[in-house]
Amino acid sequence: MNQAMPPQRHLGGFGGRHAVVIGASTTGLAAAAAAARHFEQVTVLERDALPAEPVWRMGVPQGRHVHSLLKGGQKVFNHYFPGLTADMLRGGSVEVDLGRDIIWHHSGGWKRRFASGVRMQCQTKGYLEWSVRQRLLQWPCVAFRAGTGVRSLLVDDGRITGVGLADGSMLEADLVVDASGRSSSMPRFLQALDLPAPAVTELxxxxxxxxxxxxxxxxxxxxxxxxxxxxxxxxxxxxxxxxxxxxxxxxxxxxxxxxxxxxxxxxxxxxxxxxxxxxxxxxxxxxxxxxxxxxxxxxxSNQRRHYERMRALPEGLVVSGDANTSLNPIYAQGMSQGAIGAGLLDASLDEQRRVAGPGRLRGLSQRFHQRYARFIDQCWMTSTAEDYGVLGSHAQKAWYAPLLARYLHRYTELTWHDESAARAFLDVMNLQKPPTSLLAPALLSKALFGRRREPRTEAPTLEAAVTAP
Missing domain, CATH: 3.30.9.40 (D-Amino Acid Oxidase; Chain A, domain 2)
Incomplete structure (x- = not known):
């Protein structure tokens, strides 16, 4: 099968000729695919060695732990690489129905099992990265430079002109996407330019x-x-x-x-x-x-860098994935959050072209970061509400956190038995719907005023799930 970029997906010539992506994580790979629709050339810089096989790599220490690709992330990758997840399933990935195939003990009770239709793909992180990388390697407009670190931003008159590399050389660019992860050096790069670092919210x-x-x-x-x-x-x-x-x-x-x-x-x-x-x-x-x-x-810690609040951010700079917001990995949102960020970058570039015209990047950084922040608001609310509940009263809470944590606990009890509540929860977990969907009148009424039932003490079998009322 020809896995090169379909011609209709490449718009090209937007804002100059070259985009640079810092980091070859799943976030960086998705960002490279999005940028390739708008720029003649995309270069992915990765300080780590990139293995030729689908294995773990040294620069991703968290890669040794559970990594699942939620539905929201699957949609993005399949949009840019049609058939990717199907190919991965043939190569060894495992697809699970989250309601039927996973037994889940949550907050004191076993959830009811049912065919939810909400599917998640499971594989090692190394296999996912390798599979996406193989697709991108077939795109003539995308190049990888492994073993290449970035030490500075190049800016002229408030606009990105490139990056300084660790070997002392420079690489010109019209757009720089920072997908380097939680340890991103971007705040330091900005301070070296006498610009403020972004404000940080941390739990x-x-x-x-x-x-x-x-x-x-x-x-x-x-x-x-x-x-x-x-x-x-x-x-x-x-x-x-x-x-x-x-x-x-x-x-x-x-x-x-x-x-x-x-x-x-x-x-x-x-x-x-x-x-x-x-x-x-x-x-x-x-x-x-x-x-x-x-x-x-x-x-x-959960950590959010508020690039959307910066007014002095250089034009042509985008910060996505964990470099922007890093959430507790137990909620499995990281890879999908970064992939959705790439989709939002694509949409922002499309909008920029319509509003400002081809070749004009002024306003893109703010446009993207404000759009991305609205999405991150939802991810932050749901994951930190759980974390605040675990951490107890000594944590500095957002004003809504105690109420939300109590409601989510009651809602979780509802998912032990109620299929509609469990399905809605899975949609939110998979970044398919906003967390406010759990406040729909019918669900709110059941959670707050419905009859409370005792938790299941034994993991339900599939046979029991089929016959359950």
Whole structure:
């Protein structure tokens, strides 16, 4: 199959000839695809080596943990690379129906199982990055420069003119997209130009991750994955998801200092898993075969850099993905959030062309960041509401956080039994609908005034799910 860019997708010649993307993460790859519609040439700069095989790479330490591609992200990647996720499924990715194939213990009860139609794709992050990279490598207008770091921005008269590279050379550009992740140097680059760094909103947390890959044991099971999502005062959460080659990846997540496998030892990993609120995940991995070492990682804080508030931002600069906003990875929004950001960049460039005319980038930076901020508002609200609930009263809360956390807890109880509520929750989780959709009158009434039912104490089987009222 010819995987080159379809001619009708390439508009070209917008704002000059060259766009530079900093970072070859999934966010950077999606941004490169979006920029390639508008610029004659796109160069992706990555300080890491880019492997020729679908494997983990050193520059993505969090890549060893569970990474799932939500529906919102799948739509973006399939838009730019038609058939991508279907090809990945043939190559080993696993698609799950979140209502039917995942057994989910959430805030004290097992959710009802049902065919939701809301599908998520599971694979290693290395396989996803490699698959997208192979598509982009076939586009003549996109080039990769691995092992290339960026040390500065080049700006003239308030407008981006390129980037300074770590080897002392310069690369001209009309647009620079920073997709370099949470450790982005962009605030420092701006300060070096005597410009202010963006204001930052931060929710400090104390979360540790530990992950291991397994080959499943011989027992039969009617599920493909498992989520154990605790509520306060419990401090332990876990995810088991399928991977290529019939493997599982299990990520344990500890809050408030209750860190899993603190010594990196497999025995400690298993002992910590045995202390989860329900025994199902521990039983599953007790008979499974570990095939890797235990990998650990810490997440310091939810962090949002408010580029949308800056009035002195250079024209032709865009900051997306974790470089803009980094959210707790347990909610699986990171890759999809970055991919949707690329779609918003594409839309902003389209609008810029219509409003200002070809070749005119003035106003693009503000146009994009304000549009992106409206989307990030939704992601931030839902994920931090959960985090505030776990962190307790000592955290500095947004005014709405206590009310939202209480409502979400009551709504979660509703999803134990109510299919319509569970489906709406999955739509929000997958970035298909805004969180305000959970306040629809029918759902609000059920959550606040409906009859409260006891939680399910056993994980529901598929057979029970089919016959459930």
């Amino acid at each position: 400090p947390v104390d979360i540790g991750y530990a992950s291991q890959i397994f080959r499943p044991g011989p027992s039969s099971r009617d599920w493909l994955g498992m989520l154990i999502h605790s509520s306060p005062p419990a401090t332990r959460t876990a995810a088991l998801m399928p991977l290529e080659d019939g493997r599982w990846i299990v990520t344990l997540v500890g809050w408030n200092g209750d860190l899993p496998a603190a010594d990196g030892n497999m025995a400690s990993f298993m002992e910590w898993a045995r202390g989860l609120p329900v025994p199902d995940l521990y039983r599953a991995i007790r008979e499974a075969e570990p095939v890797d070492r235990v990998w650990r990682w810490k997440f310091v």
